[in-house]
Amino acid sequence: MSRAGTGARDQVARLLALVPLLHSRRGLNLAEAATLLGTTPEQVRKDLKVLWMCGLPGGLTDDLIDVDMEAFEEEGAQGVIHVANADYLSRPVRLSATEATALVVALRAVRDSSPEETRAIVDTVIAKLEVAAASERSQVEVAPTPVEASPVRAAIQQALDAGAQLRLTYWVASRDEVGERVVDPLRLASVNGVDYLQAWCHRAEGTRIFRLDRTEQAEVLDAPVLMHPSDSEEPLSVALFTTSPDATTVTLRLAPEARWVPEYYPVDDVRHLPDGFLEVDLKVVDLSWLHQLVLRLAPHATVLGPAHVAATVQRSAMDTLSLYT
Secondary structure, three states: OOOOOOOOHHHHHHHHHHHHHHHHOOOOOHHHHHHOOOOOOOHHHHHHHHOOOOOOOOOOOOHHHHEEEEHHHHHHHHHHHEEOOOOOOOOOOOOOHHHHHHHHHHHHHHHOOOHHHHHHHHHHHOOOHHHHHHHHHHOOOOOOOOOOOOOHHHHHHHHHOEEEEEEEEEEEOOOOEEEEEEEEEEEEEEEHHHHHHEEEOOOOOOEEEEEEHEEEEEEEEEEOOOOOOHHOOOOOHHHHHOOHHHHHHHHEEEEEHOHHHHHOOOOOOEEOHHHHHHEEEEEEEOOOHHHHHHHOOOOOOOEOOOHHHHHHHHHHHHHHHHOOO
């Protein structure tokens, strides 16, 4: 299977495969590793720069994986990759019985609220995870509880099943206004516990993301959809940053320790500053996500604008700090 993707998920998959590969094949050079991983030498070079900042909790010198960057910086694609202090990743990572059981519990809990076509996929994944957990016979039963869909979700699901257009009454948080949109529903998804509808918006003439908890009403129309799920190739994880009517453009100033952010999240613009600092513009839908990101990066990230977002994040940081004083 090719691992040529450049997103965070693909990069993690490559890194988890790369370290065991280097342990089993000493003297592997950059070009050979790229071929085996189905990507380019330049991408492997970027992956190794990320690996350089990974390791055990603590973040001290002896906790981090050591990569000899000079070897392939000087010799290019023929440079041999040397990795040290990563023995705990010498074999491919597998789920423990406890981890597999935890995933089974989570999947069973959400199964009944999933669309019919999704349940078959969930059942397949549960079956595979139960095999992984079988070594310790960890049996956890989650009593099925009827999940009553909200009127909004029920209407959206009805429109999806019928291939019909929807009229949404939607609150746009960033403008604090309620308006109507006629959309062709594409898919429902849940991200970090929040339900979203990805749809083709007739007014905007493009794909947009709508939060169900901000949708006051959803009316199924007689008109058939003009846009279908196969017409939209953009993953919801990317679309959340780029196509929501709630999106606010936020500017961050990043210290060298946080330069990895543009490689992991979709950004509109990157500006290089002296001393290795960056300014990045990115669209944010959920400010709580931004709060978590800035707290995670502290003290290496500063919100420059908009002013009200910077003030909100600063208050959130102070509230968090007060818990430890």
